[in-house]
Amino acid sequence: MKTNYRIFRNNLVLATLFLMAVLFVWGAGSAFAADPWPVKQVELINPFGAGGAADIQARKLAEIISRDLGQPMIVRNVTGAGGAIAYNEVNRAKKDGYTLIWYSGAINTLAVRKQVQYDYNAFEPIAGVGIETVSIAVSKNAPWKDFKEFIAYAKANPGKVTMGNSGMGSVTHMVPLALAAKAGLKITHVPFGQGLAMAALMGGKIDASSQHPAEVFNQVKAGEVRILAVSSEKRINIWPDVPTMKESGVDLEFDQWRGIAAPKGTPLNIVDKLSPLVKKAVESKEWIDFASSLGSTPRYLPPSDFAKFVAAVDKETREIMAEAGLLK
Amino acid sequence: MSDQGIFSYLLITLQPANVISCFVGALLGTLIGVLPGLGPAAAMALVIPLTLQLGPTAGLIMLAGIYYGSMYGGSTTSILVNVPGEPASVVTTLDGYQMARKGRAGAALAVAAIGSFVAGTFSVIALQFFAPLLARVALEFGPAEYFALTVLGVVLLSNLTGKSRVRSLIMMMAGLILSTVGTDPIGGLERFSFGIDTAQGGISFIAITTGIFGIAEVFELMAAREKPVEILPVKFRELYPNRAEMRRSVAPIARGSVLGFLIGLLPGPAATMASFASYGMERSISKHPEEFGNGAIEGVAGPEAANNAASGGAMIPLLSLGLPFTPATAVLLGGMLLHGITPGPFLLRDRPDVFWGVIGSFYLGNAMLLILNLPLVGIFAKLVRVPSRYLMPIILILCTIGTYGDNGALFDVWVMLGAGVIGYVMRKYGYQPAPLVVGLVLGPMMERSFRQTLIISGGRIESLWEPPICMVIWGVALLAILLPMVIPPIKAGMKGRLQNR
Numbered sequence: 162m163k164t165n166y167r168i169f170r171n172n173l174v175l176a177t178l179f180l181m182a183v184l185f186v187w188g189a190g191s192a193f194a195a196d197p198w199p200v201k202q203v204e205l206i207n208p209f210g211a212g213g214a215a216d217i218q219a220r221k222l223a224e225i226i227s228r229d230l231g232q233p234m235i236v237r238n239v240t241g242a243g244g245a246i247a248y249n250e251v252n253r254a255k256k257d258g259y260t261l262i263w264y265s266g267a268i269n270t271l272a273v274r275k276q277v278q279y280d281y282n283a284f285e286p287i288a289g290v291g292i293e294t295v296s297i298a299v300s301k302n303a304p305w306k307d308f309k310e311f312i313a314y315a316k317a318n319p320g321k322v323t324m325g326n327s328g329m330g331s332v333t334h335m336v337p338l339a340l341a342a343k344a345g346l347k348i349t350h351v352p353f354g355q356g357l358a359m360a361a362l363m364g365g366k367i368d369a370s371s372q373h374p375a376e377v378f379n380q381v382k383a384g385e386v387r388i389l390a391v392s393s394e395k396r397i398n399i400w401p402d403v404p405t406m407k408e409s410g411v412d413l414e415f416d417q418w419r420g421i422a423a424p425k426g427t428p429l430n431i432v433d434k435l436s437p438l439v440k441k442a443v444e445s446k447e448w449i450d451f452a453s454s455l456g457s458t459p460r461y462l463p464p465s466d467f468a469k470f471v472a473a474v475d476k477e478t479r480e481i482m483a484e485a486g487l488l489k
Numbered sequence: 490m491s492d493q494g495i496f497s498y499l500l501i502t503l504q505p506a507n508v509i510s511c512f513v514g515a516l517l518g519t520l521i522g523v524l525p526g527l528g529p530a531a532a533m534a535l536v537i538p539l540t541l542q543l544g545p546t547a548g549l550i551m552l553a554g555i556y557y558g559s560m561y562g563g564s565t566t567s568i569l570v571n572v573p574g575e576p577a578s579v580v581t582t583l584d585g586y587q588m589a590r591k592g593r594a595g596a597a598l599a600v601a602a603i604g605s606f607v608a609g610t611f612s613v614i615a616l617q618f619f620a621p622l623l624a625r626v627a628l629e630f631g632p633a634e635y636f637a638l639t640v641l642g643v644v645l646l647s648n649l650t651g652k653s654r655v656r657s658l659i660m661m662m663a664g665l666i667l668s669t670v671g672t673d674p675i676g677g678l679e680r681f682s683f684g685i686d687t688a689q690g691g692i693s694f695i696a697i698t699t700g701i702f703g704i705a706e707v708f709e710l711m712a713a714r715e716k717p718v719e720i721l722p723v724k725f726r727e728l729y730p731n732r733a734e735m736r737r738s739v740a741p742i743a744r745g746s747v748l749g750f751l752i753g754l755l756p757g758p759a760a761t762m763a764s765f766a767s768y769g770m771e772r773s774i775s776k777h778p779e780e781f782g783n784g785a786i787e788g789v790a791g792p793e794a795a796n797n798a799a800s801g802g803a804m805i806p807l808l809s810l811g812l813p814f815t816p817a818t819a820v821l822l823g824g825m826l827l828h829g830i831t832p833g834p835f836l837l838r839d840r841p842d843v844f845w846g847v848i849g850s851f852y853l854g855n856a857m858l859l860i861l862n863l864p865l866v867g868i869f870a871k872l873v874r875v876p877s878r879y880l881m882p883i884i885l886i887l888c889t890i891g892t893y894g895d896n897g898a899l900f901d902v903w904v905m906l907g908a909g910v911i912g913y914v915m916r917k918y919g920y921q922p923a924p925l926v927v928g929l930v931l932g933p934m935m936e937r938s939f940r941q942t943l944i945i946s947g948g949r950i951e952s953l954w955e956p957p958i959c960m961v962i963w964g965v966a967l968l969a970i971l972l973p974m975v976i977p978p979i980k981a982g983m984k985g986r987l988q989n990r
Contacts, residue, residue, distance in 0.1 A: 171878040175711045178882040182889055183906065210816065211534035212823030221827060224538060238534065239897070241690020242672040242679070249686050274677065323945050329677035351944050352675050354937070357756055360812050366631030367945060375826070379811030379833040455826065 198258045198431045199232040205421065206251050207236050207263040208244030214293070214375030214455055218419065219263045221451055222290065225442040230435075236263070243267065243330055245276045252283050256424045258431035261287070264422040268471070269478040270330040273488065281471045284422040287432050288439035289462025289470060291452060292416040294393035295336040296403070297324075298370045298377050298386045300362055308390040308409035311369070312344050319347035325358030325370035326350060332417040333371040335481055336392045340406070342484045343413050362386060373417060374399060374456025392416060398453045415481075418474065419457075420467055436464055498841050502849030506547045511850045514551035515858050518558015522574050523566060525699050526891020529559040529575075530816040537824050545828035546843050550850040552824045553804075556817050557609060557851070560760065560797045561858045564601040565865075568594055568789070569872055570884050572703030576694060577760035577796035579926050580768045582702055583650065584781060584788030591784050595728035595870040600738050600786055601793040602862040608746040608794035609855040612801025615750055616808070617848055621834070623802075624809035627754040632941035633953055635755070637962035639935035642762065642927070644966045646769050650782050650921045657924045660915075664928020665935070667692050674937045675944075687900035694929060695895045696904040699888045701922045704909025707881050709916065728867055734786050741771050741791035749795030753802020756814035757934045760799040765927055767795035801851070808832055808844070 205223050209215040216238065223234040239247035244267035254260035262284065272280035305311040315322045326333040329352045341348045351367055359377060362370045363385050378399060380386045388403045392415050396405060406413045421439060442448055443461040452459045462470060482488050501507065521532045533555050540548030563575030568585035581601065588597040647661050648654050670681045671691030682688035748770065749763035771791040772781045781788050806812045811833035813819035825832050830843055837844050892905045912922055946952030954963050
């Protein structure tokens with residue numbers, strides 16, 4: 162009888178604790194706010210996975226900004242759904258300047274594809290940080306000498322050229338889409354995950370791959386792959402010999418851009434305080450050296466110019482998507 | 490390079506700063522492995538800013554230490570309380586936890602540690618001597634080959650636990666179906682997320698495994714009518730594996746090391762696949778398969794060796810080609826880039842000090858982990874004797890924190906609790922959770938590689954089996970299906986003939 166009672170008591174204690182856990186989960190969730198900004202650490206939400214080019218740039222920049230901010234700026238990765246989850250979180254966050262987004266072209270494609278219920282207007286631009294070009298990589302044994310030959314081949318063999326990218330709707334997918342439209346080609350787009358497009362290219366499973374320089378410069382250095390062209394306005398520092406698409410006869414200029422933004426409605430004094438700090442960090446020699454080594458081009462934009470820039474990219478993205486029949 | 494050169498570079502590992510980094514990394518890794526939820530990739534990303542102060546060699550040694558250290562710790566909670574600390578240790582719950590209930594927790598923990606040490610050391614030797622060669626082999630595998638491999642995985646692992654094949658298959662299919670929740674990896678469209686934000690990113694693997702194993706176990710004990718099994722106090726000598734257990738572990742550890750290392754070369758959740766594959770192999774070649782699931786030490790030794798060897802194998806594409814195939818090696822690549830180190834074929838030429846320093850730290854770190862883990866076995870094994878009214882609430886809290894911490898999403902905690910309820914019901918009706926986990930792991934890779942293959946070939950279905958490597962894999966899968974159907978009648982026939990004579 163005594164043992165029975167003890168077992169009953171044990172089970173009762175367990176059941177109670179389980180109930181408490183459930184209630185805890187139910188009730189958890191809110192934080193507190195305080196003035197003047199910043200009195201606690203500032204979170205920079207990164208929609209991309211840990212270790213990628215976007216991530217290490219966010220971490221490096223946050224580290225430099227933290228030195229002047231007075232509080233640490235912490236990078237947190239919120240991945241999934243092409244960045245939608247991260248944008249949703251920041252969109253819903255308190256407008257107190259403690260939750261920022263590592264802003265990039267993902268907002269344009271997410272909005273155009275209706276994967277989020279808002280667009281760039283839902284965010285308060287703080288500072289543009291720079292642009293990252295998109296490069297067209299081919300295997301070292303590829304038959305094409307330069308970009309013109311590649312285009313000519315793709316034109317003669319519609320749909321035959323397979324080109325990897327790092328995901329549907331990413332900027333590395335936008336560039337081949339726009340390229341196909343502008344040059345009158347038919348390319349087969351193959352979406353891959355991190356690192357895997359390069360492996361498929363080197364293993365001869367695909368003909369070409371559309372990549373940011375940071376994802377491919379190791380392999381270029383090793384002579385495994387060649388770069389036919391980059392999508393930016395000018396050639397980039399790490400590859401002075403690689404022509405732009407414009408130089409190769411395709412009138413296309415489209416880059417990934419990066420910056421920092423807050424939810425719309427964040428007090429302007431926070432924007433005004435942070436933007437000059439970002440400017441100082443972006444224009445520091447440490448950042449310029451680091452970003453250039455990854456093939457990025459540092460370029461600070463103040464809030465107003467940054468807003469105009471993002472709006473222009475949004476329009477362009479819509480056009481590319483409409484042409485490719487991906488509008489919803 | 491002369492041997493003398495390599496030797497002097499390996500000595501870099503023994504510089505005090507590097508030894509300390511190695512120790513800190515290995516210790517952190519063990520802790521991360523023990524705690525459910527926080528995985529090596531997230532932990533490494535947190536530590537990156539710290540490593541910047543340490544300089545490239547010491548910094549990368551610490552990051553690598555966290556990476557392989559987590560594979561050591563993962564088995565601990567699997568064995569003690571049926572909660573996998575890492576996805577790669579899910580399969581260890583099957584026999585490890587049964588051993589613990591029979592009072593052999595110490596033996597299971599010790600064998601897991603020894604197996605991890607042997608496999609870790611084996612994989613670094615293989616890494617040191619064959620890296621460039623194996624990296625080329627890994628490149629031969631493209632989408633078509635990966636798809637064939639996942640099919641082989643489904644076929645071979647569908648009867649993982651050897652109970653009912655039909656029920657196993659049902660669970661495996663449920664896992665595959667669950668893996669389709671969230672954004673479609675190719676088309677980018679949302680599927681089955683019902684407007685829930687977190688579900689857009691897919692159902693959390695950690696939430697499902699913690700729920701279906703850990704929470705279900707808590708429910709089981711809550712509902713237990715009779716007193717939980719009394720575990721007799723063990724003498725110190727009995728804490729460690731006896732001679733028979735050691736003898737039975739040798740071959741599984743050796744096989745697990747080789748198998749895990751080879752699977753580690755491939756993209757995807759290599760360590761998890763390696764541990765499942767090793768378990769499946771041990772059970773199918775064992776002379777007493779009926780012991781599996783009831784505390785067979787081979788079921789702990791093989792998988793734990795395999796997941797450590799896989800983490801060594803995954804370093805090969807990173808170090809020799811500069812390509813990260815797994816989330817954890819992607820963070821390692823990020824760390825290298827932040828330090829201005831370029832992994833790839835020229836790493837050895839440009840920065841031999843970093844290359845050999847890190848390789849050397851693998852040897853050192855594995856030895857440290859063994860020394861660190863063996864004394865812990867005694868402490869951990871005593872945990873099993875803590876009355877469940879104290880232990881179970883702690884487990885509940887750890888599971889909740891771990892699941893919440895993975896993505897910082899409360900939805901995941903609900904998934905965990907729901908999976909706990911379902912897991913409990915499944916147990917009552919004799920459905921095994923392990924095949925469901927296999928489905929969940931294989932699903933995304935299967936779908937993505939299938940569709941990539943078809944996109945590349947322009948929709949030609951033949952492209953799925955035309956490449957030579959694919960033909961071999963499909964052949965093996967076909968044999969695996971046909972042999973069990975063909976062999977028993979033949980055997981019976983031969984027996985009959987013998988008796989007629």
